[in-house]
Amino acid sequence: xxxxxxxxxxxxxxxxxxxxxxxxxxxxxxxxxxxxxxxxxxxxxxxxxxxxxxxxxxxxxxxxxxxxxxxxxxxxxxxxxxxxxxxxxxxxxxxxxxxxxxxxxxxxxxxxxxxxxxxxxxxxxxxxxxxxxxxxxxxxxxxxxxxxxxxxxxxxxxxxxx
Amino acid sequence: xxxxxxxxxxxxxxxxxxxxxxxxxxxxxxxxxxxxxxxxxxxxxxxxxxxxxxxxxxxxxxxxxxxxxxxxxxxxxxxxxxxxxxxxxxxxxxxxxxxxxxxxxxxxxxxxxxxxxxxxxxxxxxxxxxxxxxxxxxxxxxxxxxxxxxxxxxxxxxxxxx
DNA sequence: GAATTCTTGACCATTTGGGTCGGGAAAAAT
DNA sequence: ATTTTTCCCGACCCAAATGGTCAAGAATTC
Numbered sequence: 001x002x003x004x005x006x007x008x009x010x011x012x013x014x015x016x017x018x019x020x021x022x023x024x025x026x027x028x029x030x031x032x033x034x035x036x037x038x039x040x041x042x043x044x045x046x047x048x049x050x051x052x053x054x055x056x057x058x059x060x061x062x063x064x065x066x067x068x069x070x071x072x073x074x075x076x077x078x079x080x081x082x083x084x085x086x087x088x089x090x091x092x093x094x095x096x097x098x099x100x101x102x103x104x105x106x107x108x109x110x111x112x113x114x115x116x117x118x119x120x121x122x123x124x125x126x127x128x129x130x131x132x133x134x135x136x137x138x139x140x141x142x143x144x145x146x147x148x149x150x151x152x153x154x155x156x157x158x159x160x161x162x
Numbered sequence: 163x164x165x166x167x168x169x170x171x172x173x174x175x176x177x178x179x180x181x182x183x184x185x186x187x188x189x190x191x192x193x194x195x196x197x198x199x200x201x202x203x204x205x206x207x208x209x210x211x212x213x214x215x216x217x218x219x220x221x222x223x224x225x226x227x228x229x230x231x232x233x234x235x236x237x238x239x240x241x242x243x244x245x246x247x248x249x250x251x252x253x254x255x256x257x258x259x260x261x262x263x264x265x266x267x268x269x270x271x272x273x274x275x276x277x278x279x280x281x282x283x284x285x286x287x288x289x290x291x292x293x294x295x296x297x298x299x300x301x302x303x304x305x306x307x308x309x310x311x312x313x314x315x316x317x318x319x320x321x322x323x324x
Numbered sequence: 325g326a327a328t329t330c331t332t333g334a335c336c337a338t339t340t341g342g343g344t345c346g347g348g349a350a351a352a353a354t
Numbered sequence: 355a356t357t358t359t360t361c362c363c364g365a366c367c368c369a370a371a372t373g374g375t376c377a378a379g380a381a382t383t384c
Contacts, residue, residue, distance in 0.1 A: 001247075001299075002255040003163050005342065008288065015287050032360070046343055052362065065351030066359045081291065085163075093164040124202075125177050126170065128316040129243065133302060137163075140298045144291065154290040167373065194329070208374055214331060227382025228328040331380075339372075349362075354355100 007090030010050050011149070012040050014084050017060070018076040018146050030062075030069030050088055057087030076150065082141035092141075094134035095127060169252030172212050173311070174202050176246050179222070180238040180308050192224075192231030212250055219249030238312065244303035254303075256296035257289060 013036050020031045033051060037044040051070060054060050059079060060070045072079065085092070148154060175198050182193045195213060199206040213232060216222050221241060222232045234241065247254070310316060 001163065001165050001169065001252060003292065004340090007163065008258075008292070011288050011291065012286065019287075030360095034360090043343060045345080048361075049343090049363085055361090062361060063351085064349080064359085064361050066353065068351075068360045070361085090163060096170075124174065125181075126173050126311060128314065129173065129306065129311050130165065130170070132306075132316045133299070136302045137295070137299060140295060144294075149288060149291050152290065154294045166371090192329095196329085205374060207376075210330075211332090211374090217330090224330055225382085226328080226330045226380075227384095229383070230329050230381090232330085326384085328383080329381085332378090334376085334378105336375075337373090339370105341370080342368090344367075345365085347363095347365105349360100351358100351360085353358075 004090055006046075006050060006088055007085045009040070009042050009047065010054060010084050010088035010090070011081060011146075013042065013047060013050065014054070014059070014072075014079070014146055015149050016040055017070060018072060018079075019150050030067070030071050032069040035069075053089055054084070054087045057083070059083060059087050072146075075147070077145050077147035079146040080142045081144050081146065081149070082138055084146070085141065092134055092137050094130040094137070166252055168208075168212060168250055169247045171202070171204050171209065172216060172246050172250035172252070173243060173308075175204065175209060175212065176216070176221070176234075176241070176308055177311050178202055179232060180234060180241075181312050192229070192233050194231040197231075215251055216246070216249045219245070221245060221249050234308075237309070239307050239309035241308040242304045243306050243308065243311070244300055246308070247303065254296055254299050256292040256299070 016036045016039055017031055020035075033044060033047050036042070037047050051060065051062075055062050055070070059073055061073050062068070062070055082092075144154065178198045178201055179193055182197075195206060195209050198204070199209050213222065213224075217224050217232070221235055223235050224230070224232050244254075306316065
């Protein structure tokens with residue numbers, strides 16, 4: 001169980017972007033991807049892929065042409081981390097159920113993954129466990145915003161416990 | 163971010179195993195892997211791999227020869243899920259730091275993953291976030307035992323919140 | 325000693341992750 | 355109006371991890 005680079009990069013880049021706005025006005029200038037890529041040490045083309053998705057998810061807005069770049073679509077305090085991960089295409093998948101209510105743990109075509117074919121609605125014995133784990137993770141990631149990350153409000157082991 | 167089949171299989175198999183003991187005595191008989199593989203629809207040879215690790219981790223004990231099989235090394239109520247996952251070789255890796263205190267997010271040999279080379283001890287801006295996420299996950303998985311899983315004590319959205 | 329059952333290492337195929345490339349298209353600068 | 359700068363986006367590629375097989379071996383029981 002681990003986070004992919006795409007998800008991490010997305011959050012790193014968003015944090016970078018959020019840190020770039022001049023504090024008084026929220027929208028002083030757009031930030032070029034080249035800058036972010038350089039500062040964070042991420043491949044530019046990969047970052048373009050990621051921001052393409054983040055824009056489609058409505059988390060950032062883009063400005064083309066010279067002097068263009070990206071800005072946050074909302075204040076950092078209103079962007080929960082879970083949205084960044086979802087936007088970047090890094091879903092939290094703790095179960096293997098089809099999202100549309102298909103059979104639990106149904107195997108991908110031609111492959112045996114996760115047990116015998118089950119009737120739709122039938123659940124394996126561990127289903128509730130993974131579902132509960134998924135809820136835990138999402139709850140946490142929804143409770144932390146981009147502003148928390150750049151403000152370093154995560155130090156203690158009990159951060160964001162509310 | 164998702165759990166691999168190995169981790170899921172390990173928990174499924176342990177739950178199966180835990181469900182096999184005759185309630186009064188805890189150690190009526192050893193359970194063959196063939197049985198578990200069949201019931202859970204898991205490849206026998208893959209399951210062998212997994213149980214090899216679970217045994218090395220001290221979670222089950224093995225009995226060879228006819229009538230042999232595996233049994234739980236401890237009562238199900240004393241086996242937290244996190245131990246099964248660790249035993250099966252499915253660690254929770256939310257950061258990319260070297261365990262031995264190397265630089266945060268150092269790239270694997272010859273590959274650029276996760277930002278510029280950092281000095282040992284230096285941390286990227288999102289480090290605390292991922293560390294906190296890891297703690298959340300481990301806390302949850304440590305709070306649920308195998309007995310909880312087979313007893314279906316995970317139904318509500320607030321399960322194991324204590 | 326033959327049949328079981330675990331034990332373990334080597335091996336293999338596919339998927340996924342991480343990343344590149346190349347050509348666009350909009351907007352500003354000139 | 356053309357050039358430059360930036361985003362846009364699909365096609366492609368390689369290495370590594372994942373999920374799984376195979377085969378040989380070591381205890382144990384019958």
